[in-house]
Amino acid sequence: MPGALPLLHRQISLSAALDDDDNVLQELSYPQRRVDFYTCRVEEVKDWISGSFNVCIPVVIDGQDGRTSKKVLMRFPLPYRVGESQQPGNSDEKIRCEAATYIWTRQNCPSISIPQLWGFAFAQGPCFTAIQHTSIFSRLKWYLHRVLSPLFGLKTGYLLLDHVGSSDAVMLSESWDRLRHDRKRRANLFRGLSQIILSLAQFPFDRIGSLTIDNHGIVKLTNRPITLRLHHLENESVPTNMDRDLVYSTNDSYYMDLLSYHDSRLRHVPNSIRDKADGEAQLSTLTIMRALLPHFSCRKHRRGPFIMTLTDLHQSNLFVDSDWNIKSLVDLEWTCSRPVEMLHPPYWLTSRGVDQLYEGEHLDAFSEIHAEFMEVFDQEEQNRSQAGKKILGLASIMRRGWATGSFWYFHALETPKGLYNIFLDHIQPRYSKLDDAGMVEFERTVSPYWTPDIQTFLDGKLKEKEIYEGHLRDAFSVAQEEHPT
Numbered sequence: 200m201p202g203a204l205p206l207l208h209r210q211i212s213l214s215a216a217l218d219d220d221d222n223v224l225q226e227l228s229y230p231q232r233r234v235d236f237y238t239c240r241v242e243e244v245k246d247w248i249s250g251s252f253n254v255c256i257p258v259v260i261d262g263q264d265g266r267t268s269k270k271v272l273m274r275f276p277l278p279y280r281v282g283e284s285q286q287p288g289n290s291d292e293k294i295r296c297e298a299a300t301y302i303w304t305r306q307n308c309p310s311i312s313i314p315q316l317w318g319f320a321f322a323q324g325p326c327f328t329a330i331q332h333t334s335i336f337s338r339l340k341w342y343l344h345r346v347l348s349p350l351f352g353l354k355t356g357y358l359l360l361d362h363v364g365s366s367d368a369v370m371l372s373e374s375w376d377r378l379r380h381d382r383k384r385r386a387n388l389f390r391g392l393s394q395i396i397l398s399l400a401q402f403p404f405d406r407i408g409s410l411t412i413d414n415h416g417i418v419k420l421t422n423r424p425i426t427l428r429l430h431h432l433e434n435e436s437v438p439t440n441m442d443r444d445l446v447y448s449t450n451d452s453y454y455m456d457l458l459s460y461h462d463s464r465l466r467h468v469p470n471s472i473r474d475k476a477d478g479e480a481q482l483s484t485l486t487i488m489r490a491l492l493p494h495f496s497c498r499k500h501r502r503g504p505f506i507m508t509l510t511d512l513h514q515s516n517l518f519v520d521s522d523w524n525i526k527s528l529v530d531l532e533w534t535c536s537r538p539v540e541m542l543h544p545p546y547w548l549t550s551r552g553v554d555q556l557y558e559g560e561h562l563d564a565f566s567e568i569h570a571e572f573m574e575v576f577d578q579e580e581q582n583r584s585q586a587g588k589k590i591l592g593l594a595s596i597m598r599r600g601w602a603t604g605s606f607w608y609f610h611a612l613e614t615p616k617g618l619y620n621i622f623l624d625h626i627q628p629r630y631s632k633l634d635d636a637g638m639v640e641f642e643r644t645v646s647p648y649w650t651p652d653i654q655t656f657l658d659g660k661l662k663e664k665e666i667y668e669g670h671l672r673d674a675f676s677v678a679q680e681e682h683p684t
Contacts, residue, residue, distance in 0.1 A: 222435050224671050273357050282435075297531055298358060300534045304399070310398055318358075363518055369518060370519075372514035381523075384523035386575060391525030392572075400591055403503060406505060407447035426511070436467060450505075454612065461485050481618075484623075497540055508536070510533045513547060540596060542596070548572065553617060623638075
């Protein structure tokens with residue numbers, strides 16, 4: 200049996216696969232499916248930029264009439280990562296929402312530096328470009344049909360965006376670990392992030408959802424709020440029960456649907472429950488999370504305001520100069536209108552996952568950096584108020600969220616694999632401090648309220664896990680037969 204099999208960005212051994220909470224059997228199919236998607240074999244495939252949910256192909260348009268050349272990116276959603284097979288239309292949904300967000304941001308938030316959107320096309324629909332871009336877009340369409348025509352056989356849409364990056368603008372991720380302890384650079388970064396957040400928030404919406412663009416070029420907020428987690432779950436054949444035209448007028452209805460993601464994941468992911476004790480722990484946590492919702496959701500904000508929020512903001516989406524002044528924000532995917540109480544400083548400010556901020560030095564370090572961010576954010580919001588611009592009091596809302604623990608509650612809602620640890624470390628202790636034996640008894644007592652006849656459910660899940668592990672071992676065995684060491 201081979202020591203390891205390839206995933207998209209790493210190798211994994213059988214023992215690690217069996218111990219992984221993700222559906223590794225599904226992830227083992229991604230490398231070959233990526234090869235299938237890349238079969239057009241453009242000459243510079245080595246220069247393609249492959250992300251988790253997209254592939255970007257650099258294209259250089261030669262200048263004419265003495266003008267300099269133009270470098271753009273053709274950005275394709277990866278159908279095998281966004282649930283296209285399981286939910287046909289997800290790829291187009293992603294493109295429509297991202298294109299609409301670029302257009303809306305360019306029109307309403309000109310102070311936010313984002314790549315120029317030259318045009319876009321849908322698999323099941325027309326191509327679009329602004330009138331002033333027709334010349335370059337026509338040339339790009341010729342290039343697409345001549346050089347990348349095999350991709351059209353895959354019936355996938357795309358975005359055409361400026362290529363961002365230069366000697367004075369590089370991804371924050373390239374210097375983050377090395378320079379994140381520099382307080383001056385952090386202040387510049389926090390100021391830029393605060394300005395972006397406040398700029399997006401100056402136009403509140405009356406609904407929770409995502410912007411989309413229809414076949415007539417009309418941008419409107421009529422799409423379900425798509426996030427990375429939504430498409431990831433649908434890609435794993437987990438029903439989310441969220442129609443594409445579903446928008447929410449109240450925050451609690453949205454929160455309850457987020458909790459239902461967790462229920463659906465437990466029911467439909469074959470290795471979601473490791474054993475009886477793990478099942479009781481997860482089911483009791485979901486039961487209590489529902490009961491605690493009124494404690495963390497402010498009724499004052501039940502019907503809004505809802506603000507445009509970058510739900511997948513991370514270091515590789517920000518281009519900065521050497522002093523960490525933000526030069527460009529890229530990748531507006533997964534941006535949607537959400538409740539103001541879900542807005543918080545980025546959890547990654549100390550380079551740890553949100554479910555890794557344990558009590559003690561890690562939490563203390565994050566608390567300190569959280570306060571540092573909020574000081575800058577508060578000042579930027581005051582500056583906007585003094586300039587006569589409308590503000591929503593976001594600094595006070597975010598501080599309240601940190602004080603009451605809603606920071607942890609809402610992050611738990613969005614972290615299916617990390618919900619239990621976040622609950623155990625940051626939510627449960629606010630109500631009752633239990634030792635290990637007390638926690639086991641608590642979970643055994645509460646878990647039956649998740650569903651009637653819980654034992655039948657748990658027995659079925661353990662059988663599913665056994666079958667899943669058998670298929671996983673078979674996958675490694677087949678690989679060994681095909682490629683013996």
